Every structure is written in structure tokens, then in C-alpha cells.
Amino acid sequence: MVVLAKPPALDQISLVRSPEPGGGSPFLGVPAVDLCSPGAALAVVDACERFGFFKVVNHGVPAGVADRLEAEAVAFFARPQAEKDASGPADPLGYGSKRIGRNGDMGWLEYLLLAVDQGSAVSKASPVPSSSLRDAVNEYVGAVRGVAASVLEAVAEGLGVAPRDALSRMVADAGSDQVFRVNHYPPCPLLQRLPDSCSVTGFGEHTDPQLVSVLRSNGTAGLQLALRDGRWVPVPPDRDAFVVIVGDSLEVLTNGRLKSVRHRVVANSLKPRVSMIYFAGPAPAQRIAPLPELLGHGEQGLYRDFTWGDYKKAAYRSRLGDNRLDPFRI
Numbered sequence: 001m002v003v004l005a006k007p008p009a010l011d012q013i014s015l016v017r018s019p020e021p022g023g024g025s026p027f028l029g030v031p032a033v034d035l036c037s038p039g040a041a042l043a044v045v046d047a048c049e050r051f052g053f054f055k056v057v058n059h060g061v062p063a064g065v066a067d068r069l070e071a072e073a074v075a076f077f078a079r080p081q082a083e084k085d086a087s088g089p090a091d092p093l094g095y096g097s098k099r100i101g102r103n104g105d106m107g108w109l110e111y112l113l114l115a116v117d118q119g120s121a122v123s124k125a126s127p128v129p130s131s132s133l134r135d136a137v138n139e140y141v142g143a144v145r146g147v148a149a150s151v152l153e154a155v156a157e158g159l160g161v162a163p164r165d166a167l168s169r170m171v172a173d174a175g176s177d178q179v180f181r182v183n184h185y186p187p188c189p190l191l192q193r194l195p196d197s198c199s200v201t202g203f204g205e206h207t208d209p210q211l212v213s214v215l216r217s218n219g220t221a222g223l224q225l226a227l228r229d230g231r232w233v234p235v236p237p238d239r240d241a242f243v244v245i246v247g248d249s250l251e252v253l254t255n256g257r258l259k260s261v262r263h264r265v266v267a268n269s270l271k272p273r274v275s276m277i278y279f280a281g282p283a284p285a286q287r288i289a290p291l292p293e294l295l296g297h298g299e300q301g302l303y304r305d306f307t308w309g310d311y312k313k314a315a316y317r318s319r320l321g322d323n324r325l326d327p328f329r330i
């Protein structure tokens with residue numbers, strides 16, 4: 001009999017059981033949108049309605065900008081543990097290892113979570129380990145927030161909401177709550193001793209609370225998204241594209257026409273995964289309520305009135321996998 005001795009670090013990290021060996025075959029149907037192409041607005045809305053995610057191709061962000069940040073992040077995560085701990089523990093900002101949030105969620109990863117200010121620079125409140133990493137994050141976020149703004153403009157246009165910046169300005173407004181995260185999932189050798197139908201949780205399943213998230217990863221697989229029928233599918237990694245994920249706030253602003261999408265990351269046995277995610281959130285006082293254009297005559301919104309500040313507070317009291325919108329539904 002083979003006894004699997006689990007290293008203590010894994011004790012509290014749940015295993016994901018996939019019905020298909022290896023977690024299913026890569027999903028080849030990820031919609032790809034060139035935001036500059038004619039018809040982009042309708043393509044974005046179609047993808048968000050059908051899947052809650054899509055990838056942006058031909059985005060114009062120079063590869064060097066992402067590569068430089070990735071190299072800085074890899075160098076930081078390779079530093080001695082004590083040096084990394086000096087930028088933590090994440091509460092919620094800063095360096096975190098295995099613990100996600102404040103309520104007991106664990107994953108096979110380490111990360112840096114940083115707040116971004118109006119000038120798209122890392123805010124003073126965020127502990128950044130080095131000035132070269134800070135510069136690389138600032139350059140990257142400056143570029144990627146433009147992608148998020150174009151996506152939100154495409155959503156407004158595709159849904160017939162005027163003005164075109166009705167959504168994007170929520171993120172551009174003074175005091176908006178933009179967050180940046182870089183995740184490092186080290187290889188997890190234990191996986192080689194687990195049955196094929198098991199994976200180790202890198203980042204547990206959840207929806208993102210903001211309007212949209214813009215994700216870029218290195219060439220290592222691991223991201224999975226839940227299709228509308230509940231099936232989990234692996235998203236093939238693509239260093240040259242951004243994956244856009246619809247968040248809870250956009251679901252509410254569109255009165256449920258676009259729905260946030262559950263996603264998770266599973267650990268890889270051999271290769272490290274590095275992902276960089278920009279979360280486009282509004283100012284704390286921003287009312288999150290269905291846009292009037294999206295309500296038919298006399299139609300009621302599906303959610304009770306709340307502000308981003310209310311929602312964020314509730315999110316930080318929740319567990320990762322909770323359905324955070326449920327308490328806000330009428």
C-alpha cells in the first residue's frame with residue numbers, strides 16, 4: 001500500500017477533483033476579440049453574455065512591458081523567504097503566501113497585492129519590495145488599464161448605453177479602487193503522486209468582485225473557467241493575449257445581462273505559473289445599480305441598492321467561493 005504523506009504546507013489546501021483525467025481538455029472556444037476591429041463592441045457583449053470571459057488579441061501593449069514585469073516578479077519570488085515576508089503579510093495588500101483573504105482560504109501560491117492610484121501608479125500605501133519592481137508595475141498598469149477602459153467602452157456601446165464612457169469613467173474617476181495582483185504558483189511535485197483525477201488548488205474557485213479583471217499569464221496552464229452549464233474548462237495559456245473576466249459589479253450594472261464568471265487555478269506539477277491581474281474597481285461611493293438604459297419600461301432591478309464600498313466590505317467578510325451577490329439580490 002502506498003501512503004501519501006502530505007507535506008504540512010498542503011494540509012489546508014483542498015484538492016480539486018475533476019471528472020475528467022487531467023482536468024479536461026483545453027477549451028478551444030475562448031472568444032478572441034481585437035478591440036480595434038469593426039464589430040468589436042458586439043463581439044465583446046456576445047462573449048460576455050455567453051461566457052463571461054474572452055481574450056483580447058492585437059491589444060497594442062508592447063510584449064516588453066509584460067515581460068519586464070514578469071521578470072521582476074520572478075526575481076522577487078526567488079528571493080529568500082524572510083525578504084519576501086518583509087513586504088507582508090497581505091492584509092489585504094502586500095506579500096502573501098498560501099493564505100488568500102482573511103477568512104481561511106488557502107492555495108498553492110504566493111502573491112503581491114497592490115493598490116493602484118489615479119495616476120496608475122502603485123499607491124503609497126502598498127508595500128513594494130523594490131523600486132525596479134515598482135517601476136515595472138507602474139508601466140504595466142498604465143498600459144493595461146487602457147485595455148480595461150476600452151473593454152468597458154465596448155460593453156457600453158454594444159449594449160446601447162450612452163455616453164460611451166458611462167462604465168469606463170467609473171474606473172477613471174478620482175478615488176477609484178484599482179488593484180493589481182501578481183501571483184506565483186510554484187510547481188507542486190506532490191501532484192505526480194496523486195491520481196490523474198485530482199489537482200491541488202492554486203487559487204480556489206470564485207468570482208471577481210470588480211467590474212472587469214484583465215489577466216496575463218506566462219505560458220503555464222492552470223486557469224480554469226466555469227461555463228454557463230457548470231462544466232469547468234482549462235483556458236490555454238497565451239502570453240500574447242489578455243483574458244478579460246466579467247466581475248460581479250458589471251453583472252449588477254447590466255442587471256444580470258452580463259454575468260460574472262467563476263474561475264479557479266489548479267497547480268502544475270512541473271512548471272511555475274506567473275499571472276498578473278488588474279482589477280478595475282470604482283470609487284467606494286460609486287452606486288452599483290442597473291444602468292437605466294438596461295431596464296425596460298417599469299422593469300425593476302434585480303439587486304438592492306449598494307455602493308462599491310458596501311460590496312467590498314461584504315466581500316472581505318466572505319470566503320473565496322461564496323456567492324457574494326446572493327445577499328444583494330432582491
Ligand SMILES: C=C1C[C@]23C[C@@]1(O)CC[C@H]2[C@@]12CC[C@H](O)[C@@](C)(C(=O)O1)[C@H]2[C@@H]3C(=O)O
Pocket residue numbers: 092100101102103105113179181206207208209210279315316317318319320
Ligand atoms: C477570500 C477573499 C480574497 C479576496 C477577498 C475575499 O474575502 C473574497 C474575494 C477575494 C478577491 C478575488 C479577486 C481578487 O483576487 C481580490 C484581490 C479581490 O478583490 O477579491 C481577492 C481578495 C484578496 O485576495 O484579498
Ligand SMILES: O=C(O)CCC(=O)C(=O)O
Pocket residue numbers: 181183203208215217223263264265275277
Ligand atoms: O492567477 C490566475 O490566473 C487567476 C487568479 C485570480 O483569479 C485572481 O487573482 O483573482
Ligand SMILES: [Fe+2]
Pocket residue numbers: 206207208213263
Ligand atoms: Fe479571480
